[in-house]
Amino acid sequence: MSPPWGKEEPLSPPGESWRRLEGVNIIYIYIFFLLQIIKIFNEDGMVKVVEILANMTARDLCQLLVYKSHCVDDNSWALVEHHPAMGLERCLEDHELVMQVQASMTSESKFLFRKNYAKYEFFKNPLNFFPEQMVAWCQESNRSIPPSQLLQVQYTCSCCILPICPEIQGYLYMKETGRKSWKKLYVLLRRSGLYFSTKGTSKEPRHLQLLADLEDSNIYTVIAGKKLHNAPAEYEFCIKPNKVRSEQKEMRMFCAEDEQSRTCWMTAFRLFKYGILLYQNYKIPQQRKALLSHFSTPVRSVSENSLVAMDFSGRIGRVIDNPVEAQSAAVEEGHAWRKRSQRMNNLGSPSPLHPSSLSGVIHKTQLWFHGRITREESHKMILQQGQVDGLFLLRDSQSNPKAFVLTLCHHQKSKHFQILPCEEDGQVFFSLDDGTTKFTDLIQLVEFYQLNRGVLPCRLKHPCTTVAL
Numbered sequence: 286m287s288p289p290w291g292k293e294e295p296l297s298p299p300g301e302s303w304r305r306l307e308g309v310n311i312i313y314i315y316i317f318f319l320l321q322i323i324k325i326f327n328e329d330g331m332v333k334v335v336e337i338l339a340n341m342t343a344r345d346l347c348q349l350l351v352y353k354s355h356c357v358d359d360n361s362w363a364l365v366e367h368h369p370a371m372g373l374e375r376c377l378e379d380h381e382l383v384m385q386v387q388a389s390m391t392s393e394s395k396f397l398f399r400k401n402y403a404k405y406e407f408f409k410n411p412l413n414f415f416p417e418q419m420v421a422w423c424q425e426s427n428r429s430i431p432p433s434q435l436l437q438v439q440y441t442c443s444c445c446i447l448p449i450c451p452e453i454q455g456y457l458y459m460k461e462t463g464r465k466s467w468k469k470l471y472v473l474l475r476r477s478g479l480y481f482s483t484k485g486t487s488k489e490p491r492h493l494q495l496l497a498d499l500e501d502s503n504i505y506t507v508i509a510g511k512k513l514h515n516a517p518a519e520y521e522f523c524i525k526p527n528k529v530r531s532e533q534k535e536m537r538m539f540c541a542e543d544e545q546s547r548t549c550w551m552t553a554f555r556l557f558k559y560g561i562l563l564y565q566n567y568k569i570p571q572q573r574k575a576l577l578s579h580f581s582t583p584v585r586s587v588s589e590n591s592l593v594a595m596d597f598s599g600r601i602g603r604v605i606d607n608p609v610e611a612q613s614a615a616v617e618e619g620h621a622w623r624k625r626s627q628r629m630n631n632l633g634s635p636s637p638l639h640p641s642s643l644s645g646v647i648h649k650t651q652l653w654f655h656g657r658i659t660r661e662e663s664h665k666m667i668l669q670q671g672q673v674d675g676l677f678l679l680r681d682s683q684s685n686p687k688a689f690v691l692t693l694c695h696h697q698k699s700k701h702f703q704i705l706p707c708e709e710d711g712q713v714f715f716s717l718d719d720g721t722t723k724f725t726d727l728i729q730l731v732e733f734y735q736l737n738r739g740v741l742p743c744r745l746k747h748p749c750t751t752v753a754l
Contacts, residue, residue, distance in 0.1 A: 321384050325350060325398050325754060326367075328666075333754035337383060344379035344566070350398050356752045360570040361671075363401035366505075368394045372513045373505040373523055376401050378559060379566040389527055398754065402747045403671030405567040407552050413674070413696075414552050416545060421452040421473065421488075453553040455546060458517050459496075460538035467517055467540065472496070474550065476557045479524065479537075497524040497537050499558045504551050507538065516540045520547040524554075544672070544697045648679065648689075648727035653748035657681045663692040664699045666749050672697045675746025679704075679727060689727065691717060692749075695742040702741065704730065 325333045325346075333353075337346060343364045351358045366386060367374040370393050377386060387396075407414040453474040458467040459481070470481040473488065480493040502524050507514070510521030520541040541547035555563060648654045655663070658680050667676055672694050682688035682703060689704040704717045704727070714723035715730055718740045724730040735745045 323383065323387065323396065325364075325396050327398055327754045328751040329753075331754055339382075339384050341383055342379060343377040343381050343383055343386075344569075346383050347379075347398070350754070354752050354754055361400050361402050361404065361747070363399060363404055365397040365399055365401075366390065366394065367397050368505075372508045372510070373525070374508060375503060375505045376404060378555070378563070379569075380562055398752065400670040400747075400750060402673045402676055403548075405563075406671065406673050407556075408564070408567050410674075415451070415453075415549055419453055419455045419546065419549050421454040453549060455550075456542070457550070458540040460514060460516070460540075465515055467515075472539075474553050474557065479554075498526075499554065501528070502526050504554045506551070510538075510540065514538055518542060520544055522547055522551055548672070548697065651679075651728060651731075651748075652750040653677065653731065654679045654727070655749075655751075657683075659683065660690075660692075660701065663690075663701075666751075667692060667694050667699045670747075670749050672699075673747060674743050676749055677745045677747070678749035679731070689715070693741060693743070693745070700742065 319339050320336050321339055323335055323337055323346075325335055327333075333350070335346070335349065335353075337349070341349075347362045347364055348358065351362055356362075364377045364383065365374050366377055368391065370391070374397070377383070383396075455472065456469055457472045459470050459472075460467050471486045472479065472481045473493065474480075476499070478495050478499055479497040481496055482488065482492050483494055484492040505523045505525060507516070507521035507523050510516035511519055514521065516538075518540055520543060522539055522541070524537040524539070526535055539550070541550060649656070655666070655678050658666075660683070663678060663680055666678060670676060674695055676694040678692050680690050680692065682690050685703070685705070687706050691702040691704055693700050693702065702717050704715050705719075707714050707716055707720045707723060709723070712725075714720075714725060715727060716723045717730070722733070722739060724733065731745060733739070734741055738744050
């Protein structure tokens with residue numbers, strides 16, 4: 286007898302439609318296991334949760350964050366591995382897998398998203414990174430090439446691997462294992478590893494002892510080394526094996542005598558470890574940019590070479606070739622502009638949108654302006670973002686509430702220049718050379734020194750910026 290709800294159907298295997306649905310579910314499950322959740326922090330401690338694929342590289346993640354944060358992709362953004370408990374951090378190489386790096390990190394460790402202008406700067410200006418007194422010679426070198434030329438050939442060659450390869454040599458302080466004391470050693474960095482000499486400055490194989498293997502280690506900058514490890518100077522770095530997470534007894538702590546030496550050791554370590562990969566990482570963005578420019582409409586760029594003086598007093602404009610005439614024309618135009626500005630000010634009290642009131646606050650919209658930060662904080666930002674020539678930021682002056690300070694990096698040192706307000710014909714201007722060159726606002730000042738060095742040691746090239754994730 287049939288049940289009241291109808292005829293009972295026998296159990297049967299799923300049909301074709303179920304098989305299709307089952308296949309879709311398997312794909313979704315497969316993608317779910319491929320996707321990983323990762324947290325990214327910015328300089329202000331804000332965090333962004335991102336879903337990434339397991340095979341995503343550091344370069345891919347940086348480009349994703351650039352897209353999501355709506356910032357300019359100038360190939361200087363980097364992913365930083367930060368260990369607050371140990372005071373260590375390093376910039377990931379573009380080809381490194383993010384999830385593979387995260388697997389070796391502790392629970393307190395985190396990734397930071399920040400600028401690093403020095404990531405590939407040594408390919409452009411190798412002599413700034415490798416002082417001649419620190420460059421040794423391999424046994425196969427015949428000393429026929431001056432050190433400066435050898436560095437230019439070695440680090441700008443397309444293959445980046447030459448039979449004549451320099452070694453790095455010099456004195457370093459090393460923290461003795463299990464002790465608080467530091468010992469000064471003569472150290473050599475070769476492709477095979479980092480060695481120290483047991484007998485003075487001898488380089489004989491029987492006097493060299495291995496300190497660290499490059500293949501299975503990474504090099505880190507040590508933050509606040511004097512406070513954490515009682516280092517003899519602030520220029521500390523660390524070589525940590527990849528398998529080690531938090532055991533400091535397996536790490537090698539070193540301290541250089543100055544910033545240039547530390548930069549040299551750390552840059553050479555990266556070059557010896559990655560070789561051609563590092564050069565390919567450097568060339569990929571340039572090749573991509575060249576390819577895009579080939580298929581897109583060229584955009585005219587404004588530079589000091591494309592700006593010319595013009596005379597429009599007649600019916601047809603003409604280029605002023607005489608430098609003296611060009612200078613007098615510029616002075617005359619400046620006086621005329623100031624008179625126009627003064628007439629506008631005399632028409633009445635400035636409104637909130639009037640140019641004269643905007644000149645005092647418009648700089649706050651710029652990425653290079655960081656407000657009321659201290660001298661030490663500005664130096665820290667310059668240090669973190671690469672210490673390349675022309676890296677700069679502007680901040681409020683701590684000593685003069687009406688003034689500002691330009692912090693500029695030159696030769697791996699932070700230099701500070703005070704920008705003072707000055708009044709002329711009822712108009713407030715800004716100047717950093719005691720009124721010789723005056724500007725209506727800080728944006729105009731920055732744009733001028735981006736094209737002209739003036740009294741500065743170098744032009745302003747790279748704005749020290751942070752991004753809101």
